[in-house]
Amino acid sequence: MNTRFTNDLRIDGDRLIRRIEELATVGPIEGGGSCRLALTDEDRAGRDLVGAWMSEIGLSVSVDAIGNVIGTRPGRINGPPIMTGSHIDTVRTGGRYDGNLGVLAGLEVVETLERHGVQTEHPVAVAFFTDEEGARFPPDMLGSLVYVGGLGLEAALDIVGIDGAIVGEELARIGYRGIAPCPGPVPHAFVELHVEQGPVLEAEGITIGAVTGVQGISWTELTITGQSNHAGTTPMNLRHDAGYVAAAIAVHLRHLALEMSDGRSDRQVATAGRLDLHPDLVNVVAGLATMTVDLRNTDEKLLRDAEAELARFVAETATAEGVTVAERTLARFEPVVFDDRVVETVAGVATELGHSVRQMPSGAGHDAQMLARVCPTGMVFVPSRDGISHNPAEYTAPADLVAGADVLLHTLLALDAADFDNETKRIVEGRNQ
């Protein structure tokens, strides 16, 4: 690989920021963020807007059977593309950068190449993947998972959302059940630009993160069945309070995470983000509680330790209270390690462009971790103010947005010139699981 990566090409920062702002007005929520839960009308409106931009800048746009949208610019050879992209679906309280930045920066890369008449060796593809957030349909990163063959298309189309909707029906309803096949073509390489969504870069005053991998993720839904009863007449020792058990689990998660983080080098996080009681009334002991547990660790063994400790506590507490607990796995991904060569290319490009850079793992899941199953993959992070994300207050300074997009541009160009060992481009089918 060439050690001199960059030339004078730069993306158009004003246009990038203008598009980020325009996309944020689709599914607007108080505080300047967006709500575009996957496959809702708001998601459709966002897809229509970004798809129109893709067409305007001359990309040939295809939609695959799980709704992933890919815009491609031809290369000198008609082979596997250099791919970039991310997602435009959001959580219910989404910010304006999460996912959107990576997609819209991909458009900037293409427009910059176009404007300067740069011919790449490989085609350049910009994708936005379906349901990265998993906030409506578990698991998260659904579209990229299906793209790489990690989940069969039929199984994915049958997934039922938290509102009872079905993926296949919703895709058809919003007009994004496309005809391009899943799994999709294996890229030459994949690089995703994303906001960090954590506090590390800002705290250290660094502009670019060269992401080394992604934490493993374990999502479990617990349905706790006790007995609803009168809050005034039922002695404490005769209760089968599903709400109490849910609360005890949520409190234990905090203790578990703090203990595992203090005593060991790897950081463990644990979150009970969803907790619903039934009948959810002031004077009734809850007979039913559903809650979710989100565990993450960069070390697979430690993540399993956390899962085991959770299971032990749930069993013990359920027995003591006389309730039953049903568990359902919503998502389970092992930690991912990105391709050293891509990580080093990102770091080298950033340095050459004059930006401070550090290597770091990602705390959040990203589509890149799915693509890493089939091709050399990496990510570029830019700082998030106060580490805030999944919140309308999510913010990245304009200069950092532009820096990230320029690093993306030159990383893709460097990878275009790289002659990766064919061994690394494993075929999708071989990785099905």
Place this chain on the structure above:
Amino acid sequence: MNTRFTNDLRIDGDRLIRRIEELATVGPIEGGGSCRLALTDEDRAGRDLVGAWMSEIGLSVSVDAIGNVIGTRPGRINGPPIMTGSHIDTVRTGGRYDGNLGVLAGLEVVETLERHGVQTEHPVAVAFFTDEEGARFPPDMLGSLVYVGGLGLEAALDIVGIDGAIVGEELARIGYRGIAPCPGPVPHAFVELHVEQGPVLEAEGITIGAVTGVQGISWTELTITGQSNHAGTTPMNLRHDAGYVAAAIAVHLRHLALEMSDGRSDRQVATAGRLDLHPDLVNVVAGLATMTVDLRNTDEKLLRDAEAELARFVAETATAEGVTVAERTLARFEPVVFDDRVVETVAGVATELGHSVRQMPSGAGHDAQMLARVCPTGMVFVPSRDGISHNPAEYTAPADLVAGADVLLHTLLALDAADFDNETKRIVEGRNQ
């Protein structure tokens, strides 16, 4: 007062049970219970049914300005009535006996008097009061509270429910914003028959409870504001997790209640029955949590101790997590002591009818505790299987339902003959607070 209370009069048990079953089909829910939240369409349908029964048996029916419905049978004198009754609204997961038994047994009392041509000294009135449960509009026992002048009519009509509906508008919508004035006439005495909703009578094999008073009730809504953030990238020690604080409070309530119950003679109960997170998603640290706390004790001082301990823990935990907590009192009633003479009349009647009886406090709030502010008042309890209530599985054996109604009949007749000291019939206006 006469020490020989009873004669051969008995209510019609089959008809009582038939009416209970018919009323349970209004707003039916799975498991044989009912959902008639106050002032909903289902509540209206229940009101229409019971009101029609009142008219059929010859009662003159009036509706007051807060929607309380009172059917009256004339007495020999046109003075204050002997009153009985309860409520027909339910919680979301209501059983078929809670409230309904007291109202429908009141109808039996009137029909039995009618069938045997018994002329009472005082009029006999059967009431069902609005929104006893408080499950939609706080506080609970709203209709009887307004009836005795404990809350002004205008303030009551302005109350906003958990669904944003307004009492006055909903009363008008369902056609139960009546013209009889509030506060209403002070009864000669008030007796309410109710299922125990707790396990004591069944556990001791006793048929009738002569209720000595009602636990004090303290309901608080806590709104916890933290910061919603990404569950994967936000280190545990940088979180402002409203959901964690809510869970910690719910767990602490359990400890508080167990500790206060073990160490002291009075029983303390504590419940977090409602707990809602926002955005309530698996991968987002909750930025907002609302929850309710229900504290009850028969001793006012101990109840205040529990409130103080809750406040201390909430403040401590909020500070440690960096969240703010807003508190709102939904209901606060001091413990109530019923009139000795009524309690003893209930116990004497039960014994004379051949039933086992014990004196006991009520763990639940009841309309009777409001009437106790203005006239001699008591209650009759019958057993609840497994102590279950606010649940479709709520059950009282038919023989116990009939026994309770017969005790109610003869208690009312005994009180009709009693010459209560006028001092005890305090005028409503003097008790306004």
